[in-house]
Amino acid sequence: MTLTPLLRFPKVPLSNGLQIPILGLGTSHHGGFSHDAIVYALTECGVRHIDTAKRYGCEEKLGKAIIESGIPRSDLWVTNKLWPGDYGYKAAKKACLDSCSQMGLHYFDLYLMHWPEPLQSSNCSNREMRTETWRALEELYKEGVCRAIGVSNFQVHHLEELKEDCSVVPHINQVEYHPFQQPKLLMEYCRREGIVFEGYSPLAKNQVLRNPTVLQIAEKYRQTPAQICIRWSIQNRVVTIPKSTKKKRIQENCQVFGFQLEESDMTALGSLHDGRHVSWDSTHVE
Ligand SMILES: NC(=O)c1ccc[n+]([C@@H]2O[C@H](COP(=O)([O-])OP(=O)(O)OC[C@H]3O[C@@H](n4cnc5c(N)ncnc54)[C@H](OP(=O)(O)O)[C@@H]3O)[C@@H](O)[C@H]2O)c1
Numbered sequence: 001m002t003l004t005p006l007l008r009f010p011k012v013p014l015s016n017g018l019q020i021p022i023l024g025l026g027t028s029h030h031g032g033f034s035h036d037a038i039v040y041a042l043t044e045c046g047v048r049h050i051d052t053a054k055r056y057g058c059e060e061k062l063g064k065a066i067i068e069s070g071i072p073r074s075d076l077w078v079t080n081k082l083w084p085g086d087y088g089y090k091a092a093k094k095a096c097l098d099s100c101s102q103m104g105l106h107y108f109d110l111y112l113m114h115w116p117e118p119l120q121s122s123n124c125s126n127r128e129m130r131t132e133t134w135r136a137l138e139e140l141y142k143e144g145v146c147r148a149i150g151v152s153n154f155q156v157h158h159l160e161e162l163k164e165d166c167s168v169v170p171h172i173n174q175v176e177y178h179p180f181q182q183p184k185l186l187m188e189y190c191r192r193e194g195i196v197f198e199g200y201s202p203l204a205k206n207q208v209l210r211n212p213t214v215l216q217i218a219e220k221y222r223q224t225p226a227q228i229c230i231r232w233s234i235q236n237r238v239v240t241i242p243k244s245t246k247k248k249r250i251q252e253n254c255q256v257f258g259f260q261l262e263e264s265d266m267t268a269l270g271s272l273h274d275g276r277h278v279s280w281d282s283t284h285v286e
Pocket residue numbers: 025026027028031051052114152153174175200201202203204205206209224226227241242243244245246249250252253279
């Protein structure tokens with residue numbers, strides 16, 4: 001079944017005027033990579049936003065799937081991430097250009113520092129290393145290799161330091177976000193500072209799909225638990241990137257624009273926060 005009428009997903013404006021589709025497709029090093037599922041997402045489900053990272057090890061395969069889809073490059077939003085093993089000015093610039101060539105792309109729509117802590121040993125503090133790395137991203141942005149630049153897993157203190165040390169405010173902060181993990185203060189801070197808040201692991205890597213409140217709401221709206229969680233995230237104006245390698249699930253995860261959750265159900269889902277992380281937690285990274 002083709003979903004052509006839904007081809008245009010709503011977009012969220014960034015501080016530099018670009019617009020990112022509010023719903024994207026995640027890729028991952030967990031659970032494998034499906035070429036056919038990516039092509040299907042692009043050609044049949046209206047997906048125009050794909051999230052990846054060097055760390056996920058699928059850049060080359062993803063680049064091939066994008067080409068096979070036949071979707072013009074200018075219609076796509078591609079996010080990639082710089083792994084902390086590549087932090088530092090020179091290494092960061094090289095890693096970004098290498099990632100572009102791995103994917104067969106001339107530019108990324110968004111390039112993120114994946115994590116606030118560098119992996120290589122050096123005499124620099126974390127803060128100094130982040131500043132050096134961000135300087136490289138600022139240049140890549142000015143050169144047009146990255147149409148927007150941002151960070152991932154950054155806490156308020158990391159963002160405050162970056163603001164003091166650098167000139168371009170990150171366009172996006174990509175952070176874990178699902179009913180069990182709602183970093184409200186960070187979200188408010190980002191919005192106040194003009195940084196778009198993007199949420200990853202919207203299904204809490206499956207963990208939220210069996211929650212009784214989610215199941216009850218799913219039944220009420222005759223939607224699946226995954227659709228309820230994705231809709232809740234989007235309705236909170238969060239850029240949302242569920243991952244699946246299965247065509248049927250990708251199609252399901254994209255069908256979240258034909259219904260709206262009532263305020264009471266938004267509140268019920270909002271009350272499920274228990275602080276757990278299903279990915280990694282940067283709270284204590286200096
Ligand atoms: N910046 C970061 O540090 C960071 C960290 C983690 C993730 N991310 C990004 O966020 C994306 C999503 O996060 P995630 O993969 O951790 O978690 P997620 O999207 O919350 O959950 C993915 C899991 O849910 C399953 N699934 C997907 N749709 C489903 C459905 N409709 N019904 C039942 N199960 C379903 C998937 O299995 P199948 O594949 O078998 O369908 C997979 O096991 C990643 O792909 C990545 O792009 C970023």
